[in-house]
Amino acid sequence: MEVKGKSVTIHAEGEGQTDVRAIHVATNTLKPSQRSSLLIDADTVSITADGEGARAIVAMSTGVVEVKGKATIAADNAIVARGDAKVLVNPEGKYSTVINGNVNFSYDAPTSKTPVDATVILNLVGPESSWRGNTVVSWNGKPTSVDEYLSVTGMKLGLRNS
Structure with missing residues (x-):
């Protein structure tokens, strides 16, 4: 799916809710040929x-989200990814980017059992760019003892003064 325009605003809120998501892209498979994007x-x-x-x-689960343009992304968890998913924010390094919230690589044995590793590319370009948050690995319930399920290698952060 593609959303193009001069300005795109997506906002979700849920008073008293514990699972509020502005964007959710996923598949029910880990086959790269069947990615949702x-x-x-x-x-x-x-x-x-x-x-x-x-x-x-x-x-999650091979889902792909790509954001091109001067972007502001804000939530307790600005980005959540796992299961060979991809989140690309300003991948070409052309725009300023403001992120307020964590990048969370999330393991959830009861619902998914997929490893937390995913590709997350964030490019912060110019003096207007910032990130207030952390990179974290989280899990629902008891963490797995299998290291490969909690290992992240796909986080890439680019910093450039324009």
Whole structure:
């Protein structure tokens, strides 16, 4: 799916809710040939979510989310990814990017059992760019003892003064 325009704003909120997601892209398989994808391409992009544990962008099980344009992404967990998913924010390094919230590589044995590793590319370009948050690995319930399920190698952060 592609969303293109001058300005794109996506906002989700849920008072008293614990699972608020502005964007969720996923498949029910780990086959790369069956990826679900979302491209947002606009001059300005705002993706926000409010609520306890809110998530702005969620990509799981080979899902792909790509954001092109001057972007603001804000939620407790700005980005949640796992299971060979991809989240690309300003992948070409052309725009300023503001991220408020964590990048969370999330393991959930009861619902998924997929490893947390995913490709997350964030390019912060110019003095208007910032990131207030952390990169974390989380899990629902008891963490697995299998290291490969909790290992992240796909996080890439680019910093450049324009």
